[in-house]
Amino acid sequence: MIIEKEKKLPVIDTFDVVVVGGGIAGVASALAAARNGAKVCLIEKENMLGGLATLGLVVIYLPLCDGMGNQVIGGIGEELLKASIKYGPGQIPECWKQGGDISQRKEIRYRLEFNAASFAISMEELLLENSVSLFYDTRFCSVAMDDDRIEAVIVENKGGRGAIRCNAVIDATGDADVSYVSGEKTVSVDTNRRAGWFYSYDGKNVELHQLTDPLYEPTPPGSRTYAGDDWRDVNALNIDARKFILDKIHQLRKIRGNDNIYPLIIPAIPQFRMTRRLEGQVTMEEHHERYYFNDTIGMTGDWRKRGPIYYIPFRSLIGAKIKNLITAGRCVSAHGDTWDVMRVIPPCAVTGQAAGTAAALLCRENHGNFNHLNINKLQSTLIEQGVIIDPKWCKEKE
Ligand SMILES: Cc1cc2nc3c(=O)[nH]c(=O)nc-3n(C[C@H](O)[C@H](O)[C@H](O)COP(=O)(O)OP(=O)(O)OC[C@H]3O[C@@H](n4cnc5c(N)ncnc54)[C@H](O)[C@@H]3O)c2cc1C
DSSP states (O other): OOOOOOOOOOEEEEEEEEEEOOBHHHHHHHHHHHHTTOOEEEEOSSSSSBGGGTTTOOOEEOOSBOSSSOBOOOHHHHHHHHHHTTTSSOOOOGGGSTTOOGGGGGTSOSOEEOOHHHHHHHHHHHHHHTTOEEETTOEEEEEEEETTEEEEEEEEETTEEEEEEEEEEEEOSSSOHHHHHTTOOEEEOOOEEOBOOEEEEOSSOEEEEOOBOOSSSOOOTTOOEEOTTSHHHHHHHHHHHHHHHHHHHHHHHHHHTOTTOEEEEOOSSOOOSSOEEEOOSSOBOGGGBTEEOTTEEEEEEOTTSSSOEEEEEGGGSOOSSOTTEEEOGGGSSBOHHHHHHHTSHHHHHHHHHHHHHHHHHHHHHTOOOGGGOOHHHHHHHHHHTTOOOOGGGOSEEO
């Protein structure tokens, strides 16, 4: 055991809202908080926005609809879908455009494929236009607590270690890093499958390969599963993914009789799906399908099948312990199959917009406790800003 010496840290700056993590959830959070009047910064350990969606090359914006013709996600979820193709390529399906053939919406889902580089640039533009301070190449390390509130987040970058004071913190790390470090209850799983989505080039064409071990079948012989909160497994997934990609390249060369196929772009971050999440005040479960919560902050369909609709409760974003901490994205409180529904891009944008709006309102209400937030005000603000919260599809109400 080694004891790290106590030392005084410089205060880098003070913000109303600190967003940790610049994936889809972090971008949506920062945008929402800034638009609702907060002074916001976003801390990102990499040097580009988008997280798995861009650096992880997961370039399919899954549906904003329920598969039965109804759009269930609007607001920043839809704005980011449009931003993902602002610098092209990519197309919104014709029937989902204004004036499009509504009858076709039951057949064609509201989703698209985007280009990671274009999306990263347009997200950065959006945040800068909204005066969000970006801290790239800066890793969240720890928190300074004042009783049950986070007084400052502690970060490290090329300038060394420093503190950023704040009124509210949004954990959009994907891995619930802030929740875990600050002593909030979290849950980890080690079920991640080997994955290595990548682009190849054969001298003429660039091709996307959605390379992954099957998700819902036994792990193939010779493969294994991984935990995203264990550094050994993080190393292993990085290395195994690269071998997986190379094996695929050799296979392609053989099948296509072309020795000039090679990997062009490979993921810059490991492709973990579910790692560690918050154990929230409410955990979303399968039986919550079409269950309307009083504190619903948005909705989502199921990317895997047509029909299901989930109402997302505010309480799945907050824990029992830390009063000014809220989560967004793939680390909110959802269990099993419902976690699988909630972890993808569109619901990450929904929880991001809700967390950012809630954090800005918290600063305005000035009580520093998400448990005391005016939920009616949060819901009406979200609806005014394009979020769809419509109980008409529910089977049961709280
Ligand atoms: C193989 C695979 C295929 C997928 N396919 C699809 C698909 O086709 N369509 C779809 O919609 N979704 C898909 N997903 C899921 C989806 O991409 C992600 O779950 C979603 O984008 C998560 O967004 P997020 O913002 O919650 O988290 P992330 O994208 O993980 O973003 C978290 C961000 O926080 C940063 N961060 C983490 N820790 C720290 C720290 N300590 N300090 C500072 N920064 C930190 C990270 O660098 C990252 O930028 C897929 C996922 C995988 C792994």
